[in-house]
Amino acid sequence: MLYKGSVQIKKVDSFTSTPRPQPQASPLEALDDxxxxxxxxxxxxxxxxxxxxxxxxxxxxxxxxxxxxxxxxxxxxxxxxxxxxxxxxxxxxxxxxxxxxxxxxxxxxxxxxxxxxxxxxxxxxxxxxxxxxxxxxxxxxxxxxxxxxxxxxxxxxxxxxxxxxxxxxxxxxxxxxxxxxxxxxxxxxxxxxxxxxxxxxxxxxxxxxxxxxxxxxxxxxxxxxxxxxxxxxxxxxxxxxxxxxxxxxxxxxxQHDSEGAPAAIAATETFRAKNRPCVSTPNLDDEEKSTTHEQRDQQQDDFVVVAQPETPVSNAPTSMIEYAESQSHLSGNNREPENASLASEKTVTTIHDENVLQPQKQRKTQKExxxxxxxxxxxxxxxxxxxxxxxxxxxxxxxxxxxxxxxxxxxxxxxxxxxxxxxxxxxxxxxxxxxxxxxxxxxxxxxxxxxxxxxxxxxxxxxxxxxxxxxxxxxxxxxxxxxxxxxxxxxxxxxxxxxxxxxxxxxxxxxxxxxxxxxxxxxxxxxxxxxxxxxxxxxxxxxxxxxxxxxxxxxxxxxxxxxxxxxxxxxxxxxxxxxxxxxxxxxxxxxxxxxxxxx
Missing domain, CATH: 1.20.1250.20 (MFS general substrate transporter like domains)
Incomplete structure (x- = not known):
């Protein structure tokens, strides 16, 4: 079990893990970059x-x-x-x-x-x-x-x-x-x-x-x-x-439409390039640092990021841009902590699509x-x-x-x-x-x-x-x-x-x-x-x-x-x-x- 900051990084079996959902970059960030x-x-x-x-x-x-x-x-x-x-x-x-x-x-x-x-x-x-x-x-x-x-x-x-x-x-x-x-x-x-x-x-x-x-x-x-x-x-x-x-x-x-923007630019190569994992590998020893790029990619896939739930609702993203950017740092699967004591020391939760904090702004109609x-x-x-x-x-x-x-x-x-x-x-x-x-x-x-x-x-x-x-x-x-x-x-x-x-x-x-x-x-x-x-x-x-x-x-x-x-x-x-x-x-x-x- 590895920790990095306030995020728990857990080693899992690469053969039994389900595919990690890919975080979506902000479409506006993709345009700007x-x-x-x-x-x-x-x-x-x-x-x-x-x-x-x-x-x-x-x-x-x-x-x-x-x-x-x-x-x-x-x-x-x-x-x-x-x-x-x-x-x-x-x-x-x-x-x-x-x-x-x-x-x-x-x-x-x-x-x-x-x-x-x-x-x-x-x-x-x-x-x-x-x-x-x-x-x-x-x-x-x-x-x-x-x-x-x-x-x-x-x-x-x-x-x-x-x-x-x-x-x-x-x-x-x-x-x-x-x-x-x-x-x-x-x-x-x-x-x-x-x-x-x-x-x-x-x-x-x-x-x-x-x-x-x-x-x-x-x-x-x-x-x-x-x-x-x-x-x-x-x-x-x-x-x-x-x-x-x-x-x-x-x-x-x-319009405050989070889905309309990526749909409009989904065909651009730039936007597809931005949709990549945002998880960095943990500290590795010297032997692991000498591995090939393919091995590093495999090792990245062996770690699951689990986010802390203590963030109050008041700190939720207040704009579509902040919301989209916040998601570029979050991904994971529904897994329980292996060590209960560690879990109590650093309370963790898994991330489901339905649990992600939604932006406070609702989509506006053209009449509004x-x-x-x-x-x-x-x-x-x-x-x-x-x-x-x-x-x-x-x-x-x-x-x-x-x-x-x-x-x-x-x-x-x-x-x-x-x-x-x-x-x-x-x-x-x-x-x-x-x-x-x-x-x-x-x-x-x-x-x-x-x-x-x-x-x-x-x-x-x-x-x-x-x-x-x-x-x-x-x-x-x-x-x-x-x-x-x-x-x-x-x-x-x-x-x-x-x-x-x-x-x-x-x-x-x-x-x-x-x-x-x-x-x-x-x-x-x-x-x-x-x-x-x-x-x-x-x-x-x-x-x-x-x-x-x-x-x-x-x-x-x-x-x-x-x-x-x-x-x-x-x-x-x-x-x-x-x-x-x-x-x-x-x-x-x-x-x-x-x-x-x-x-």
Missing amino acids: TGKFINWRQARTLLISSTGFFTDAYDIFIINLVTPMLGYIYYKDDHNQMPSGIQGPFKGMVSFGQLVGQLTFGFLGDAFGRKSIYGLELLLIIIATINCATSASAVEGVGAVGFLGFWRFILGIGIGGDYPMSSTVASEWASTHNRGTMIAFIFSMQGVGQIVAALVTMILLAIFKGAVEDNVDNLDYVWRLCIGLGCIPAVATIYGRWTMPESPRYTVNV IRRENIRDFVQHFRKWKNLKVLLGVSLCWFFMDIAFYGTNLNQALILSSMGFAPTDLGAWDTLFKQALGNLILAGLGSFPGYIMSVLTIERLGRKPIQFMGFLMVGALYIVLGAGWEPIQDASVALFIVIFAISQFFFNFGPNVTTFVLPAEVFPTRHRAKAHGIASASGKLGAIIATFAFNALADVGGPPGKRHFLPYVLIIFGVIMLISVIFTHWVPETKGRPLSDFES
Whole structure:
């Protein structure tokens, strides 16, 4: 008879002993401990989420190239340009929709579960994209641009819903050491969407070159195809979203279902690897220490662990995670102690499944979750330490989107203003050079920035990348605005390079981290809502920027000349520098499991 601590270890006959039940590791622990490499379940999550986000980005940024085409078709009397008074609201419709979608789907995702909601946002995107591409003018009343604006609003609701849902799903399926990489990879599809939008536009313009030069109204085919092709990846992805299992973290932390989580990830190699015995061998003499691995395994099977029963009920596990982890140290068979005196000295009992202390929390129905959803949310964020984090991620995203969307949704105007794609070249030449300029900016600046974030976010951390991005973009925008004419007089190419560098630090910086951090710093029961609020704050900034950019750009000069554009860039630069302050309110999440943020 051997003792180790408060646990009695009894030698039994290996031929007559019944098989020892294998302790189950916590499924959430299994998710957190998969290491830096992505398993097949996480790869599937990445594919489904990132393909949908690619569609989102394509649909957002294609309007930057479509709007000039609409000017040649529907605004011939306005110098072939959509008036700034119309252009601002038109481009802002998708941002209005995103704001609504982010708030709505964020609350729905927490109230009904990830599985029930994930995929509905993509269905909205498909329906809205098809209707955008087929918008037409009524005989009397609303014109094609009006209908297009309406369906862009509906499209925005779907795109907005994808922000809290995709980020939350990816975060909750990821491990501690690859979570940032997974979420950043999904968001990096925004860069791919920008590049593909420019490439598709250039290809379609090349196909229709002769037709457009013969009759500029043939651009009507081009812009409809540019928009309509965006629904193809969404159609290819929607089935995968509808068939995804419920998030294990939502199952355990919100539904309090101890069986649902392992069922969701039972197919992963990582979880199977975690289901192994947690009993260590007793002290052996030197001869036994020299035995082979096979002999050690046999010796392990010759010992039965018998637990003490004195643990009071008050010390029972209070959460599903604690309960599951406690079971990883317990296993045994129904055996009586061989020595009564020893048994009286160290009281022991055997372990049966029915004797194991059950968690105090009972499984919740979705009705109960929905009933408690808002009340618990208010109570949680009534505390300043929690509210400060929500304000931090929201304000950083708000200020970042003012500058990001203010410039990215108006890149065609910026390129024309600095002489890269002047509007007096002719319709086809102007549109093709604008698409080429967008491709250059995305290829040289935006896309490499996304790649750097994906590769370094787990090494550098989220906050250092965000600090660096805000500082660099702020400084570069001020330089571009202050040196608008001198830089262009020296070289238009130099201006493009500096602007591309600013786009690089946007994406190797706050554009990625403001998406990643809200998916990590909140408890599971509020994660989608909080991410929805933070991203909606960003879209509020995008709406302000969309209207303000077009209104401010023409101040002090004739319409369409963008006389005030340099000062707009300076304003954006100052806003980026201010955002550094609010980054201090957000905790660093590098290397920290999501359980650290479960209040």
